[in-house]
Amino acid sequence: MSDIYVVYFSSTGNTEEMAKHVADGIERKGGNPILTEIGSADPDHLKEASAFALGCPACGAEELDESMESLIEEISGSLEGKHVGLFGSYGWGGGDWMREWEKRMAERGAKIVGGEGVIALESPDGDAEKQLKNLGEALAELGAQA
Numbered sequence: 759m760s761d762i763y764v765v766y767f768s769s770t771g772n773t774e775e776m777a778k779h780v781a782d783g784i785e786r787k788g789g790n791p792i793l794t795e796i797g798s799a800d801p802d803h804l805k806e807a808s809a810f811a812l813g814c815p816a817c818g819a820e821e822l823d824e825s826m827e828s829l830i831e832e833i834s835g836s837l838e839g840k841h842v843g844l845f846g847s848y849g850w851g852g853g854d855w856m857r858e859w860e861k862r863m864a865e866r867g868a869k870i871v872g873g874e875g876v877i878a879l880e881s882p883d884g885d886a887e888k889q890l891k892n893l894g895e896a897l898a899e900l901g902a903q904a
């Protein structure tokens with residue numbers, strides 16, 4: 759059973775809820791989700807993994823939280839060829855922070871699972887929940903192939 763890390767930052771719980779749906783999807787395909795709040799994440803685990811997910815809401819002005827920025831900086835040299843799922847909640851923008859995040863990860867060689875990050879307006883609705891579970895399933899399958 760492959761361990762799949764789901765590392766997230768969430769200040770009011772919406773992205774955390776999203777992370778739990780990703781974890782459900784991983785379990786559905788027989789993977790072992792390791793749901794980790796970013797403060798407890800070990801970058802070395804991500805450097806060694808072939809597939810993992812990162813979650814962060816839109817913060818600042820269409821920005822990632824500093825904690826996610828630091829984590830990305832730490833692992834940026836090891837993203838080539840990795841399957842990375844991205845997700846996060848937002849409040850009023852059109853998802854610009856996610857489009858920028860996808861671009862930056864792809865520039866470092868990461869393959870964005872599903873082609874783009876999953877976003878949810880505040881708390882994830884049924885549609886977002888489905889997309890997040892699908893993301894988890896895809897990660898479990900990709901992680902098992904490694």
Ligand SMILES: Cc1cc2nc3c(=O)[nH]c(=O)nc-3n(C[C@H](O)[C@H](O)[C@H](O)COP(=O)(O)O)c2cc1C
Pocket residue numbers: 767768769770771772773774815816817818819820821847848849850851852853879880881
């Ligand atoms: C300080 C701050 C800055 C924010 N900046 C943005 C933003 O630039 N664009 C946006 O769409 N939402 C923004 N939001 C809204 C959050 O992304 C939204 O409430 C989200 O659901 C929070 O997710 P969380 O519960 O996982 O922390 C901001 C919220 C706060 C508190």
